[in-house]
Amino acid sequence: MAQVVFEPWNDPKAKPLIQFKGVTKRFGEFTAIDNQTFDIYEREFFALLGPSGCGKTTMMRMLAGFEKPTEGKILLAGQDLAPIPPNKRSVNMMFQSYALFPHLSVWENIAFGLKRDGKPKDVIAARVDEMLKLTRLQQFAKRKPHQISGGQRQRVALARSLAKAPKLLLLDEPLGALDAKLRQATQFELMDIQEKTGTTFVIVTHDQEEAMTVASRVAVMDNGRIIQADTPARIYEMPNSVYVADFIGEVTIIPGTARKSGEGYEIAYAEGMTPLYAETETTFDNGETCHIALRPEKVAISAERPEDRRNAVQGKIIDIAYLGNLSTYHVALPNGQMIKAQTANTRRLSRRGFTWEDTVWLSWTDTAAVLLKG
Amino acid sequence: MRRLTWFNATSLTLGFAFLYLPMIILITYSFNESKLVTVWAGFSTKWYGELLRNQSFLDAAWVTVKVAIASSTIATILGTMAALVLVRAGRFYGRTLFSGMIYAPLVMPEVITGLSLLLLFIGIGMDRGIFTIILAHTTFSMCFVSVVVSSRLVTFDRSLEEAALDLGCSPFDAFRLVTLPIIAPAVISGWLLAFTLSLDDLVIASFTAGPSATTLPIKIWSAVRLGVSPEINALSTIMIGIVAVGVISASLITKRASLRQQADERAAVHA
Numbered sequence: 001m002a003q004v005v006f007e008p009w010n011d012p013k014a015k016p017l018i019q020f021k022g023v024t025k026r027f028g029e030f031t032a033i034d035n036q037t038f039d040i041y042e043r044e045f046f047a048l049l050g051p052s053g054c055g056k057t058t059m060m061r062m063l064a065g066f067e068k069p070t071e072g073k074i075l076l077a078g079q080d081l082a083p084i085p086p087n088k089r090s091v092n093m094m095f096q097s098y099a100l101f102p103h104l105s106v107w108e109n110i111a112f113g114l115k116r117d118g119k120p121k122d123v124i125a126a127r128v129d130e131m132l133k134l135t136r137l138q139q140f141a142k143r144k145p146h147q148i149s150g151g152q153r154q155r156v157a158l159a160r161s162l163a164k165a166p167k168l169l170l171l172d173e174p175l176g177a178l179d180a181k182l183r184q185a186t187q188f189e190l191m192d193i194q195e196k197t198g199t200t201f202v203i204v205t206h207d208q209e210e211a212m213t214v215a216s217r218v219a220v221m222d223n224g225r226i227i228q229a230d231t232p233a234r235i236y237e238m239p240n241s242v243y244v245a246d247f248i249g250e251v252t253i254i255p256g257t258a259r260k261s262g263e264g265y266e267i268a269y270a271e272g273m274t275p276l277y278a279e280t281e282t283t284f285d286n287g288e289t290c291h292i293a294l295r296p297e298k299v300a301i302s303a304e305r306p307e308d309r310r311n312a313v314q315g316k317i318i319d320i321a322y323l324g325n326l327s328t329y330h331v332a333l334p335n336g337q338m339i340k341a342q343t344a345n346t347r348r349l350s351r352r353g354f355t356w357e358d359t360v361w362l363s364w365t366d367t368a369a370v371l372l373k374g
Numbered sequence: 375m376r377r378l379t380w381f382n383a384t385s386l387t388l389g390f391a392f393l394y395l396p397m398i399i400l401i402t403y404s405f406n407e408s409k410l411v412t413v414w415a416g417f418s419t420k421w422y423g424e425l426l427r428n429q430s431f432l433d434a435a436w437v438t439v440k441v442a443i444a445s446s447t448i449a450t451i452l453g454t455m456a457a458l459v460l461v462r463a464g465r466f467y468g469r470t471l472f473s474g475m476i477y478a479p480l481v482m483p484e485v486i487t488g489l490s491l492l493l494l495f496i497g498i499g500m501d502r503g504i505f506t507i508i509l510a511h512t513t514f515s516m517c518f519v520s521v522v523v524s525s526r527l528v529t530f531d532r533s534l535e536e537a538a539l540d541l542g543c544s545p546f547d548a549f550r551l552v553t554l555p556i557i558a559p560a561v562i563s564g565w566l567l568a569f570t571l572s573l574d575d576l577v578i579a580s581f582t583a584g585p586s587a588t589t590l591p592i593k594i595w596s597a598v599r600l601g602v603s604p605e606i607n608a609l610s611t612i613m614i615g616i617v618a619v620g621v622i623s624a625s626l627i628t629k630r631a632s633l634r635q636q637a638d639e640r641a642a643v644h645a
């Protein structure tokens with residue numbers, strides 16, 4: 001049986017749950033969101049990723065109903081959201097500060113939204129117990145928010161926002177307050193819960209690793225625009241711009257000019273240096289300015305010049321960043337261009353070959369680098 | 375424990391004497407047998423009995439309590455609303471003027487507040503009585519409530535209200551179910567402040583009181599002008615007692631609440 005791949009954005013028949021149609025949001029003179037049109041599909045885990053001030057939080061607050069678009073429309077399941085106040089939307093939000101009600105117990109916090117709907121008591125009790133079980137909080141039901149740990153508070157906030165079974169759950173930097181270990185565990189927990197409940201999640205984060213881990217699609221934002229929205233793998237391997245390549249992960253960007261050569265392009269990047277070669281689907285004019293984006297893990301480092309690779313350059317090791325599992329070498333070429341190369345430390349410390357000031361060869365395959373316009 | 379130095383012990387004694395000697399004398403003489411205030415003639419509680427039989431004092435006390443409860447309640451409602459507008463509404467046309475007008479009565483001499491209210495009541499032909507005192511006390515204590523409540527609202531996390539809206543509350547429900555319970559301590563202490571201000575106000579009350587209603591401070595003031603009687607001493611002692619009980623119990627409640635909070639947090643860490 002063929003595995004069904006979850007890619008509704010590639011299916012022309014799929015109906016989007018959320019549609020942004022030419023949405024612009026201005027605060028006075030400042031344009032927070034600049035004419036954005038995009039879709040989010042049911043059961044997606046959609047991440048809005050960007051530096052602070054890029055508009056990702058504004059995007060989320062418009063979905064929750066705390067801000068209204070200045071221009072354009074946001075549709076939820078085909079319905080215009082503009083006239084619906086936040087308390088009438090089947091959208092719930094998990095706040096960055098968790099915003100747990102300090103005067104209510106964990107149980108009452110989770111039951112809060114259900115009670116507002118005027119559901120019968122036994123229905124509420126059953127639903128709250130279900131949520132407590134889902135988030136493994138049963139023994140804390142009677143505690144007040146200040147009587148539990150940060151990780152537990154985070155789970156209460158999640159349970160509370162999921163209790164009303166919203167069509168869409170918004171998560172505003174949900175793991176920002178947790179330490180690194182707990183954050184990682186919670187990321188997998190979030191994915192698990194998202195899968196179990198089948199709710200559409202939209203997460204706002206500035207942590208690219210978090211976005212890559214949890215999301216089905218990541219939208220990289222800058223200055224009120226989505227620069228690229230795609231799967232984590234495509235965002236990483238096929239960035240559409242220097243901005244995205246530079247924002248996600250480590251990368252070396254080498255500016256140059258392209259010239260058609262066989263299947264790909266030769267890129268002249270410095271006077272007196274042999275041009276580099278890269279294959280790409282994008283077409284460039286001869287002499288057009290371009291940027292080579294090269295991920296450090298795709299660059300091999302060796303003492304001798306490798307015979308089989310067209311892209312090989314010699315340089316001197318300036319810096320070594322030792323990360324335990326990996327080492328990143330910063331190698332300077334004779335023209336001053338710095339290239340990062342990464343190796344997995346498969347051997348113990350004493351067996352590793354290169355050190356500062358060593359002259360080494362860096363090489364990569366014809367398809368390793370991404371060639372970008374601009 | 376460190377021992378007090380000679381200098382510290384002296385300044386402590388003098389300081390306390392300065393603060394409390396007048397009150398101690400007053401309390402002592404309230405138990406005096408003699409009708410003469412300054413001559414000690416043995417212990418007796420007869421002036422307390424006299425006080426209970428003095429209908430005009432009891433009436434004034436009742437008026438004072440009614441005025442204090444009514445005016446502090448109205449002032450708390452209005453003051454909290456004003457604080458909400460000041461902290462929440464952001465910038466609006468005339469905001470500076472509005473906040474200035476709310477806080478002006480804090481520094482306004484009471485005589486002027488009293489006089490202007492008197493002129494207003496005469497101007498609109500309102501008979502002076504308990505109702506005018508309530509209005510006057512509401513006017514000047516509202517700004518105190520507003521100061522206390524707005525200082526709490528400044529640190530209030532708006533996302534709590536947004537969370538309530540998000541979970542299906544109307545804006546009014548969000549205020550009633552989330553904001554109000556959380557800022558309740560500030561609202562209560564604002565009410566207590568307004569209550570005490572109203573209890574011991576003499577100046578504004580004497581401008582706005584009429585023949586039909588007299589408050590206790592006015593009564594004491596006019597009685598003292600004819601000479602201090604042991605009865606007044608007894609009355610003052612009772613008032614000191616009420617205030618002392620109030621202050622001590624309020625601080626005990628706060629202390630216990632903070633201790634419980636600390637214990638809870640400790641329990642959470644070890645959970």
